[in-house]
Amino acid sequence: MKDIFFAILGLLCFTVSAQTKVGGIVVDELGEPVSFANVFFKNSTEGTITNDDGRFYLESETDYTTLIVSFIGYTEYELELTSKVMYDLTITLGEAAEQLNEVVLIAGKQSKKNNPAIDILRKIWAKKRQNGVRQFNQYAFDKYEKVEFDLNTIDSALIKSKIFKGLEFVFQDLDTSRITGKTYLPIFLNETFSKVYGDNKLKEEKEDVLGNKNSGFENNQAIIAFVKDLYQEYDVYDNYLKFFDKSFTSPLSRTGIDTYNYALRDSAFIDNKWCYNIVYYPRRKNELTFKGDFWVNDSTYAIKNINLQVTKSANINWVKEIYIEQDFEVLNDSVFLLKRDYMLSDFSFNKKEESRGLYGKRTTVYDNYEFNVVRPREVYKKDRNPLDVNQIIKDDEFWEKNRLESLNKDEKGIYTLLDTLKTVPKFKSYYNIVSILGSGYVEVDKWNLDLGSVYDFFGYNSAEGPRVRIGARTYFGQNDPWRIEGYTAYGFTDHKFKHGLAGKFLVDRNSRFIISGGNRRDIEQLGVSLTATNDVLGRSIASSSLLTVGANNRLTNINLSALNFEIEPLNNFKVSMGGTFRTLSSALPNDFSLDYVDAESPTGVSSEIRQFDFNALLLYTPGKKTIGYGVERRDVNDTYSTLLLNFTKGTKGVLGSDFDYSKLQFSYSQPWQLGGFGRLMSTVELGKTFGEVPLGLLSVVPGNQTFFSNYGSFPNLDFYEFVTDTYASVHLQHNFNGRFFSRIPFLRKMNLREIVAIRGVWGDLSDANKALSAPATINTPLRAPSEKIYYEYSFGIGNIFKVFRLDFNFRGNYLDNPDARPFGVTGTFGFVF
Structure with missing residues (x-):
């Protein structure tokens, strides 16, 4: 938005009907602007104060003939208004020889003691x-x-x-x-x-x-x-x-x-x-x-x-x-x-x-x-x-x-x-450009389609090389009761087409009963979040990043099919149930292995995982505000908390599924507005996998080998550096909004903002799961941060040229891991107030 x-x-x-309008600038005898000078119409309660640059504008529905300008240490200035509208005035205040008792002059530092205004404020x-x-x-x-x-x-x-x-x-x-x-x-x-x-x-x-x-x-x-x-x-x-x-x-x-x-x-x-x-x-x-x-x-x-x-x-x-x-x-x-x-x-x-x-x-x-x-x-x-x-x-x-x-x-x-x-073609063209830049989609009204997203058109990864993607979605209106979306992509190194197709149908508006499903066959960087969703068309930036730290070659071929039912029995409380079937295999077997021990395989080892899962999810977002009533709605605010409880049950034998297991996950995210001290974002995640599963089904501590700052990941961890079946994670990030930089004279005018963050994770991995994925350890060591909590901390500078943010990330421990990165720099770009 x-x-x-x-x-x-x-x-x-x-x-806007008005009788008197005046505007201009107040300066001293040296031509320097006078900030916070009092400007008001004579014999009235209508007035204003000049801004930091000494400028003012004052308007009234009453017909006034005199303007008064006053400032402590200066002689009061009285200006005759010869016209009802007088702009671009330059009012010069002369230094006062003595203080006039009958004039109340206000400016400069005001005392906190014996100040009648403070006494009134206390009342x-x-x-x-x-x-x-x-x-x-x-x-x-x-x-x-x-x-x-x-x-x-x-x-x-x-x-x-x-x-x-x-x-x-x-x-x-x-x-x-x-x-x-x-x-x-x-x-x-x-x-x-x-x-x-x-x-x-x-x-x-x-x-x-x-x-x-x-x-x-x-x-x-x-x-x-x-x-x-x-x-x-x-x-x-x-x-x-x-x-x-x-x-x-x-x-x-x-x-x-x-x-x-x-x-x-x-x-x-x-x-x-x-x-x-x-x-x-x-x-x-x-x-x-x-x-x-x-x-x-x-x-x-x-x-x-x-x-x-x-x-x-x-x-x-x-x-x-x-x-x-x-x-x-x-x-x-x-x-x-x-x-x-x-x-x-x-x-x-x-x-x-x-x-x-x-x-x-x-x-x-x-x-x-x-x-x-x-x-x-x-x-x-x-x-x-x-x-x-x-x-x-x-x-x-x-x-x-x-x-x-x-x-x-x-x-x-x-x-x-x-x-x-709106009937003028040129205005329609401008409106369409704005719409494309804002939504990422090109509207084709006669087909009731949107083409896009334009921001996903080009990407790059080690398996596909340069990649292009073209997508579309149905769009009859903003409150469509159903929507179908799909894409096709092509990699110029592997010479393969990929695709995704998904649909959502709003069955009942009052209960928000929605049926959704689809299929995606693509190459993906898994393990970029602990609490993953089953979004069929979802794709992480790590899968298409042009520049990476180290070898970003731990990519996965994924063929995912999903069917899901969700309902909102209470406002901002969603219950979701469904099933997924997926096959997983390494996209670069020579660099990254998902092999596991399989007694039923002629070689004793399998390289592909076939898995059917039943999923049940509870999502509570108190304070969330939305707009619209179609199958897809827009969020109005971002100040709400999010509580998620997810249960996954893998069933061996269903559709040829390979493993029996259960996974329970919980996450809680909360933004905190701390008054003049800025905004704190906090997230806690907990998870446990019951049963024996291979690497492709374990919980990977989310690393980040891109140069983009990504809340929720660990920027000094490589992908798959830590793998767990039990984990607890905490992320804290605080933006002080320039509270300290504003007090440093040579930084004050740059309006920079300071951001600090600390993140940590503890995890464990059972011996049985290590043994099951032993064939994968040839190029993917299986480690969990079980000896001590792995942690990182960051110092960031935001609002650089109003659009850039740089984070300087430090690794706290586990520095003896192979190719461990003790320090890294990430950044992000965006328009923020």
């Missing part, structure tokens, strides 16, 4: 409460959400560029953002109306989407899922606010006084309630922080209004601006309700003022609250087929009644504009 977003951003590389903590709906046994409210994406920084050069030749009509109606002052062109708009029900006693909440209206990219679920992941819910009273996989310190956090400067700027009546205005801005650069101000009630110490703007120096990629506004309705001393939430993100490849990009804007309005109405528990039953868009697309009459905030003139025109745009 992120790939589609960045594809749009690269390819692209209405009027906010003392009376800190959850959202007001938590004060009632039951609650319900209406929720209206509007999400819009716009191409911004429109100028004559862009309008006249070749990319928009023939599309000039889209630029006829342009206006400026009330936050940044930039012109913009809408390219996507989505509206959703929901009814939210909650029961605090049952600890249940349910959101029923009653209406949806979409334009621009129609009902593209990849876009919708990305938007939902992009704009997660948040509570400004939390210590940390999560945006774009990053945790920002909230200005209302208990750790805020160590992160922000606070100052009391003003006090005034707002909706007949006396409120204080507190300004805040970061103490240090390059941290995940905001700047802005909030109004707080003088008796309840509940927030009435708050705005948050991410500082330009914050260590976050592809996002130039984030601006948030929230308005609360304070009912009484114990109840405050969120009324309106607005968030604007300015996505761009760099943070220069003139750079073009995309606005992502979300507006959420809450209304019609009701409390203490008891509803049956069944009301809160989660829908396992969320967002059946076709059933909730509503007509204009519905939206006239249920829009909690009216569309302005230009928002109303977006639907017409975009519907017209």
